[in-house]
Amino acid sequence: MIRIERGPEPTSLPPEREHRLSAARRALADGEAQVFEGHGVAKAALYEAQHGKCAYCEMVQQRTAQPVEHFRPKARVTQEPRYVTSTTGYWWLAWTWTNLYFSCTTCNSPARKGNHFALELGSTPLTPEQLPPSEERPLFIDPAAKDEDPIAHIVFVQAKRGHWIPRPRRGSKRGSYTIDKLGLDRTELVTLYRNHVERTVQPCLDDVRAALQRDVPREVHHAWSRCLRRLFHPKAPFHALSYDVLDGLVPTDVRIRWRLDLPRPWNLSRP
Ligand SMILES: [Zn+2]
Structure with a gap:
């Protein structure tokens, strides 16, 4: 999951909301x-803002079959005994631009995000017609929220047989809840993650390593820049995974020695 910039709301949404x-x-x-x-009416604008990718799993999607997702569930919230939750849905936010995302049907399905929306302990649910965030602190990572950094909560770690699995970074409770409820470690995604690393990230890394071996600074910088441009192209899938593979496989001391920056992907893929 990465940060999303929604941009201005489409002009068709306010009259609909009213x-x-x-x-x-x-x-x-x-x-x-x-x-x-x-x-x-917000779907086309969300799809464009998110470069055709699910807000949560970062898979490239067809626009037609996918729903508009309500970050705060509109009709009701699933009660979870271990957590604080609202006892009603957030109906007054059903047409609010900052509550809408484009997401895939799997992430948005009842078994995944569905109506789950737990809050941090000590947090107070919004009352009807109250605008977020107020005193409410969601456990779900909200990829377009101000100052939200999804990478601070979720890290992809290398596992056996070339697999990369998302885990909470430094024990982040929000990372843990988000991975668990969205199923970001579901089997079909883990297979796609592995394929992405093998077919897209590794060839980039091979170019960088070859340039490092030749020990020519200009070639190293060109190879690294090409790598970042390709992996963090706005329409490329799985930016967060690519980021962690680069972070994990190009050691920090090598990046420092060669002055190879690894910025957050959304800082590179802004238009
Ligand atoms: Zn998804």
Whole structure:
């Protein structure tokens, strides 16, 4: 998972929000079911802002079949006994730009993120119509939230047979909850991670190592820059994984000696 810059909300969303939210308030007052439709007008803008990738697992997606995901669940929140949770859904945020993401159907499925939305202990859930963050501190990493750094919470570590597995970085509880609930270590993703490392990251690293062997600074810097440009191209998948593979396989002392910077991927892939 990496940081996401949503950019400005699409002009089609505010009018949708205005009349849908009025209807949701009336339904609540009348004791009727609220209707959660219309947020799909934000989908094209989210898809573009996220370069066609799921906000959570970073897999490249087709736009058509994937849902618009509500970071704070709109209709209800799954109660989790070990955690603090809101007792209602965040219905008033169902058409709020900063609560919407484009995500894959698997990450957004009931068995994964679904309506899960636990809060840190000592945190206070928002009350209806209150805007985040207030006193609420979600355990889920919110990739577009101000000052959020997903890489500070999740690290990909090398495992057996060429596998790379996401783990909480330095025991991060938020990293742990996010990996667990989204299933970022699910089998099909772990296979895709391995393929990405073998087919895309390793050839880049081989070029860098060959340049290091030739001991020509200009060639080393060119190979490293090519590597970063390719792996952190906005449309390339699995930036966080690529970052950790480079961090793990090009030792810090080598990077310091050759002055090879490894910035956070989103600092490179901004337009
Ligand atoms: Zn996903």
